[in-house]
Amino acid sequence: MIVVGDAFSNQIISSPFFGFFEVSIRRAAGMIARCASSGASVRVSGMAMKTMLQLGLVIALALTSVSDGRAQEAPLSLDEREAVVRLQSGKASVRRDAAGKLGELKSRAAGADLVRVATTDPDATVRRAAIVALGRVGDRTRIPEMTPALGDPNSDVRRGAIEGLVNLYIGRDPGFFTRVRSGFSKAVPFWDERNSTTVEPYDPVDPQVIAAISGLLKVEADDGNRVAAVRALGALRAASEIDALADAMGAHDHLKSDVLDAYVRIGDTSAARYAIPLFESSSDDLAAQAMLTAGRLRAADSVEPLQKIYSTGGPKKGVVGTVTSVFSPERRKAAMQALALIGDPRSESLFLSDLYDKDPDIRQACYDGLARMADPKFLPLVTRNGQLEKKEDVRLAQSFALYKMGQPGLFGVLATALRNGSQREQASGYVLEADNQTHLMPFLQAPDGDAQLVVIEALGRIGDKDAVEALRPLIRGSKPDVALAADRAVRRIEWRIANAPAPQP
Numbered sequence: 001m002i003v004v005g006d007a008f009s010n011q012i013i014s015s016p017f018f019g020f021f022e023v024s025i026r027r028a029a030g031m032i033a034r035c036a037s038s039g040a041s042v043r044v045s046g047m048a049m050k051t052m053l054q055l056g057l058v059i060a061l062a063l064t065s066v067s068d069g070r071a072q073e074a075p076l077s078l079d080e081r082e083a084v085v086r087l088q089s090g091k092a093s094v095r096r097d098a099a100g101k102l103g104e105l106k107s108r109a110a111g112a113d114l115v116r117v118a119t120t121d122p123d124a125t126v127r128r129a130a131i132v133a134l135g136r137v138g139d140r141t142r143i144p145e146m147t148p149a150l151g152d153p154n155s156d157v158r159r160g161a162i163e164g165l166v167n168l169y170i171g172r173d174p175g176f177f178t179r180v181r182s183g184f185s186k187a188v189p190f191w192d193e194r195n196s197t198t199v200e201p202y203d204p205v206d207p208q209v210i211a212a213i214s215g216l217l218k219v220e221a222d223d224g225n226r227v228a229a230v231r232a233l234g235a236l237r238a239a240s241e242i243d244a245l246a247d248a249m250g251a252h253d254h255l256k257s258d259v260l261d262a263y264v265r266i267g268d269t270s271a272a273r274y275a276i277p278l279f280e281s282s283s284d285d286l287a288a289q290a291m292l293t294a295g296r297l298r299a300a301d302s303v304e305p306l307q308k309i310y311s312t313g314g315p316k317k318g319v320v321g322t323v324t325s326v327f328s329p330e331r332r333k334a335a336m337q338a339l340a341l342i343g344d345p346r347s348e349s350l351f352l353s354d355l356y357d358k359d360p361d362i363r364q365a366c367y368d369g370l371a372r373m374a375d376p377k378f379l380p381l382v383t384r385n386g387q388l389e390k391k392e393d394v395r396l397a398q399s400f401a402l403y404k405m406g407q408p409g410l411f412g413v414l415a416t417a418l419r420n421g422s423q424r425e426q427a428s429g430y431v432l433e434a435d436n437q438t439h440l441m442p443f444l445q446a447p448d449g450d451a452q453l454v455v456i457e458a459l460g461r462i463g464d465k466d467a468v469e470a471l472r473p474l475i476r477g478s479k480p481d482v483a484l485a486a487d488r489a490v491r492r493i494e495w496r497i498a499n500a501p502a503p504q505p
Contacts, residue, residue: 080107087113092123099126103133111137115145127152128160135164140206143168147212155222162216162228165209166235169199197235198265200488202495210238217248227258234262242266246274256286260293272299279305279335288334295338303344310335310350333361340365343372355385363389364397371401372433379405396423400430411439418443418451428454437463444470453485460489468493 076084083105086098099117102110111134118130131149134142149161199205210233217229230248233241242263249259256278263271275297278290291309294302310332327335336354339347351369354362370378379402386398396417403410411434417427431454434440440459446452456474459467467489474486 076107076109077105080105080110083107084110084113087117092126095121095123095126096129099129099133103129103136106137108137108139111139111142115142118146118149124152124154124157127154128157131157131164132160132167133164135167138168140168143206143208147208150212150216155225158216158220158222159225159228162213162225162232165213166232168209169203169205170197170235199236200492200495201237202491205236205238207240210236210240214238214241214244217244223252223254226252226255230255230258230262234258234265237266239266239268242268242271242274245271249274257289260289264293264296267297269297269299272297272302275299276302276305279309284328284331287331291331291334291338292341295341298342300342300344303339303342303346306335306339306342307347307350310339329359333359333365336362336365336369340369340372343369343374345373345375348373355381360391360394363391364394367394367397367401371397371404374404374406376405379407393423393426396426396430400433403430404433404435408436408439412442415440415443415446415451415455418446418454419448424450431455432458432461434458434462437467441467441470444474449479449482452482456482456485456489460485460492463489463493465493465497 080102083098083101086094086101089095089098095117099114102114107114114130114134114137118127118134121127121130127149131146134146143165146161146164149164150158152158152161213229213232213236217226217233220226220229226248230245233245245259245262249256260275260278263275272294275290275293276299279287279294279302281287281290287309291302291306294306309327312327336350339350347369351366351373355366357363357366367382370382382398382401382405386395386402389395389398396414399410399413403414414427414430417423418431420427431440437459440455440463443451443455444459446455456471459471463471471486471490471493475483475490477483478486
């Protein structure tokens with residue numbers, strides 16, 4: 001018989017696993033008692049044996065914890081204790097599920113256990129589950145312990161490490177890192193989940209994370225992981241890595257589309273210098289995406305190259321005969337849409353000349369361009385044309401132009417269009433360019449949830465302290481997506497106010 005002294009008993013009782021330890025004792029004792037009362041004195045039921053083995057594992061883990069003297073960050077709940085115990089299982093599937101459970105529980109107290117599993121477990125699927133779980137937990141003090149997983153010999157673990165590090169800042173589903181692109185992005189601002197794919201400006205990213213992911217991009221052999229690294233740098237707004245992303249794009253053709261997407265997420269106009277050379281790519285889709293990237297970045301340096309693309313399109317009569325342009329109609333359309341996003345006065349003649357083009361997309365882009373120029377001298381022209389236009393999307397673009405030219409009463413037309421499913425994306429772009437928060441306030445309580453989210457997003461971009469007071473009630477008592485959007489908008493405004501330059505004397 002083994003005699004356990006009081007000191008040892010006190011150590012077990014004070015162990016963070018004692019709660020689960022006690023439950024296991026009671027279960028085993030109960031099962032054995034039932035066996036004894038039924039006369040089964042020789043054989044122990046399989047369930048009792050399983051519980052007793054589980055008990056032994058708890059004792060072993062408790063002893064390990066005691067002997068190591070490891071301080072726990074916080075008491076473990078019963079569910080956390082059970083999951084930590086299961087991390088010791090001999091079955092990889094059990095350990096993998098346990099790591100996932102701790103991620104679901106956001107168990108900071110089990111962080112050290114997850115780090116140990118992520119870096120030492122012999123099974124790659126378990127290591128991946130543990131590093132992803134650490135990201136879900138969200139404890140950024142673990143960053144120095146997480147980044148080494150980017151050097152794991154298994155490519156899936158390295159991809160899990162990218163996912164885990166990004167999820168410390170923004171929650172992303174695994175598909176974000178692996179989803180296959182399908183064509184280029186449309187010329188609308190909500191081209192990727194309403195900016196939820198990027199870290200907020202008030203939440204700075206640890207430079208260790210940026211440097212580690214960028215370092216992986218330079219040496220990674222797996223194509224999927226290179227894509228994941230590019231997307232991660234975009235989501236984290238890694239402005240310091242614009243050149244590194246360009247190097248990756250130059251070395252690997254298949255990264256071009258994702259790098260362009262990353263540049264838009266980063267939002268640094270200087271990145272457009274790497275998009276301009278792609279305007280004349282042999283791929284119409286890539287060229288169109290590059291042009292829209294420059295447009296979204298409002299890159300003034302791209303205006304002349306875009307005008308060149310647009311102006312050289314279409315059949316031309318020559319001495320010998322008709323010469324067909326090397327640029328397709330779709331590429332020319334993308335050039336005009338990019339110019340419209342920039343709204344540079346140098347494009348005025350192009351906008352005016354094609355207001356009557358047979359393609360409604362071109363007409364819409366021309367009015368969008370005039371809107372962003374915001375010159376009231378075009379008010380009579382746009383007003384007159386509004387009485388003749390039949391296409392609803394073009395008419396909405398005309399209302400946007402009139403609003404930007406100094407007609408605030410037209411904002412109601414734009415906000416109302418948010419409730420129209422076929423025009424919601426177009427109207428969203430216009431509402432996000434509101435000139436004044438007072439134009440947005442009447443629509444903050446819009447009954448349409450999607451419309452309300454757009455108005456909240458717009459207030460977050462331009463609002464002041466009054467907007468904060470209007471948004472705060474939405475943080476409590478609203479649907480989760482509305483409450484989250486309102487909280488994000490308030491934090492954006494407060495961050496912008498706190499970081500505003502001091503007024504000049």
